[in-house]
Amino acid sequence: MINGFRGSPRYRQPEPRWIDNFLHVFFPDRCLLCREVLPRAYGSPLCNSCLESYHPGGKICPHCEGFYRGLAPCSCLSDNFPLHELFTLALYDQKWRRLIHDFKYKNRRSVARPLGKWLASEIVSQQYCFPDLVVPVPLHCRRENERGYNQSALLARYTAQTLNVPCLHLLIKHRHTHTQTAISRLERFENVRGAFKSIKKSPPVGTVLLIDDVYSTGSTMKEAASILHGRGTRVYGAVIAYNPNLRDLHRSGFYAGLDQW
Ligand SMILES: [Zn+2]
Ligand SMILES: [Zn+2]
Structure with missing residues (x-):
């Protein structure tokens, strides 16, 4: 506990x-x-x-985007994949959309603490991973200055505090990118390619928990994970809400098994 x-x-x-x-x-x-x-x-x-x-989220394979239970990762994942696994607190719906919108754009920072604590408690109770450190996905300094804070960094702080591990800002976003909301899946990957860099010369050793607010196509988190990934580093992702497109949800059988979650 x-x-x-x-x-x-x-x-x-x-x-x-x-x-x-x-x-x-x-x-x-x-x-x-x-x-x-x-x-x-x-x-x-x-x-x-x-x-x-x-509807609680759970563990998601970042490669095939299927939900799964149990301790073993999805069989389609290899150790070469930079983002090893993904965990989400909830499935993105209207209520979560409003909460995250207020958290990001309306200065509703007070939700960071309960969300971070809740995320950490789920990670522990579902034995998702046992991180050595927590790292937030960074914002570009221009956007962070406009907003006054980085919501993912606030989440990461309280998640790390509850897990009793350090929260380190190892990544910086050195290239400003266009907002991801109005562009296609393919464009999103192009948009964030090369946008992050590490403040350290070598990747951290051990298990890293990478925190962001929402996971949609995974372009941002996969790009950030690719910077942290290295020999001796395993990167697990965790978010508040998962926002896949419906086709992916049906393909993964998520709706079919929803009542059991
Ligand atoms: Zn898979
Ligand atoms: Zn309520």
């Missing part, structure tokens, strides 16, 4: 303190997705209604 988390999204809460009761009156916890006020010491980041419609 890590830092008071036991299972999730309903994790065990420590005994309430008077200061928590006091703060709850003025700053109550709210559901991450719909912002409904949650009862005190509720023990979940989502309200009952959002929990009912929440």
Whole structure:
């Protein structure tokens, strides 16, 4: 168990303190997705209604984009693939889209802590990986200055804190790229090619957990992983939401097995 988390999204809460009761009156916890006020010491980041419609993500093969369970990676992956595996907290839908949009563009930084802690607790409970360090996917300095923060770096900080491992900013984005939202899958890979570089001459040794907010085509995370990947380094990715196109979801059989998740 890590830092008071036991299972999730309903994790065990420590005994309430008077200061928590006091703060709850003025700053109550709210559901991450719909912002409904949650009862005190509720023990979940989502309200009952959002929990009912929440489809947990899980482990995804970054090569064939299929979901899978169990400890062994997908059989189509080889050790040469820079991004070894991918983990997502949720499937991207309207509610998650709104949450991530507010987190990225509307200064809703307060969600970084509960999301980072939740992501870490899932990584541990599902035995996804045991990282030696956490690395965020960087923004170009111009974009970070405009926004005032990098949402992936905030997520990475709280994920690392909960996992009790260091969070190191080993990557920089040295080339400004166009936004990925309005371009095709192929163009996305071209758009980010060569956009990242490492601040170190040699790759880190051990298991690296690379953190980003959303995974769609994987172009950004695969490019970032390729910079960190090296002999003696294994890069695992983790995101808040996975946003594949529907064809990929049907092909992977995700919808067929949804009720069991
Ligand atoms: Zn809710
Ligand atoms: Zn695969």
